[in-house]
Amino acid sequence: MGEGTKVKFLDKLNMNQALPIVNLERPELEYLFDIKFDGASFDGAMKIGNLALELRSLNFCLNEIISELKVQNRTSISFDDYDIVVEAFQNNCFKKRIKLIIRNIEKHPVITAAVVTIFMGTVAAIPLYRESNNKISPKMMLEIEDKVALKLLDSKDFRKGISDIVAQPLESPSDSSHIMPPLSSNIPEIKIPYKARDNYLEEDKNDNNINKLVDVSEITREDSILGRIIAVDLDATKHQIDFKIYGESKRVNGTLSDGLDINDYKLFLGEFVKIEGLITVIDETVTTMEIKSIIKSEEPGQKTMF
Numbered sequence: 001m002g003e004g005t006k007v008k009f010l011d012k013l014n015m016n017q018a019l020p021i022v023n024l025e026r027p028e029l030e031y032l033f034d035i036k037f038d039g040a041s042f043d044g045a046m047k048i049g050n051l052a053l054e055l056r057s058l059n060f061c062l063n064e065i066i067s068e069l070k071v072q073n074r075t076s077i078s079f080d081d082y083d084i085v086v087e088a089f090q091n092n093c094f095k096k097r098i099k100l101i102i103r104n105i106e107k108h109p110v111i112t113a114a115v116v117t118i119f120m121g122t123v124a125a126i127p128l129y130r131e132s133n134n135k136i137s138p139k140m141m142l143e144i145e146d147k148v149a150l151k152l153l154d155s156k157d158f159r160k161g162i163s164d165i166v167a168q169p170l171e172s173p174s175d176s177s178h179i180m181p182p183l184s185s186n187i188p189e190i191k192i193p194y195k196a197r198d199n200y201l202e203e204d205k206n207d208n209n210i211n212k213l214v215d216v217s218e219i220t221r222e223d224s225i226l227g228r229i230i231a232v233d234l235d236a237t238k239h240q241i242d243f244k245i246y247g248e249s250k251r252v253n254g255t256l257s258d259g260l261d262i263n264d265y266k267l268f269l270g271e272f273v274k275i276e277g278l279i280t281v282i283d284e285t286v287t288t289m290e291i292k293s294i295i296k297s298e299e300p301g302q303k304t305m306f
Contacts, residue, residue: 036095039175050169057164070270127199167200
């Protein structure tokens with residue numbers, strides 16, 4: 001299967017117009033999309049904490065899309081084949097352009113089209129997910145004809161990333177965010193006003209207990225884990241490798257032990273592996289791992305969403 005994607009989300013943020021199926025026969029898109037913030041909070045400025053969170057979440061969400069495309073054998077692109085860049089800050093609002101720079105474009109001719117279509121589709125579909133009591137309804141499964149999009153939409157970490165990009169920075173009733181793909185994509189702009197912010201914010205299950213004393217159990221132990229690598233950061237000094245444990249959806253941050261070189265694992269993105277090291281477990285959930293070894297492994301059986 002190629003890198004193309006087929007998505008027919010009903011975009012309730014755009015007056016129930018269906019998002020067109022992207023035309024994969026045309027040349028590759030010049031960029032992914034522009035992000036613009038309007039309103040009292042964004043007169044040529046943006047809080048540095050919101051900006052940092054937005055950019056970090058953009059990097060996470062776009063890498064997640066590419067990683068899932070690779071997992072489902074819809075692209076062979078590697079970490080070395082692309083960069084995610086931001087350009088064109090604009091005054092009087094706060095606008096930037098997000099680009100995917102492909103070094104071997106002839107090998108991956110439609111990867112940008114696939115990424116932008118899945119990203120825009122999941123942004124449009126999150127309010128529908130809320131209306132379905134935070135689950136994917138049979139109707140949504142019919143409307144969303146892309147397994148990568150469905151899987152990401154059902155991931156709390158991915159939805160939290162989208163929230164940090166489009167909703168978290170909105171602080172005033174006059175604020176709004178706009179996601180604007182290239183005109184040649186035929187995908188309409190999505191506008192998220194402040195009043196729609198709550199459709200995107202991820203509720204913290206501990207929010208209601210904020211004033212309560214909670215006993216937190218934390219242990220550290222040596223262990224081995226089966227899972228799939230979903231992010232590799234060549235520039236980081238810690239948390240260089242993120243992975244998901246087999247059979248779970250939680251993202252785990254991994255830091256390489258002294259003596260291990262991140263460059264030895266830059267082609268492991270999307271691979272199923274056995275990881276050995278020192279794990280930290282909080283309330284029975286693995287949160288971080290000091291990695292001592294990574295070995296490619298076979299996934300124990302084919303696990304599908306449906």
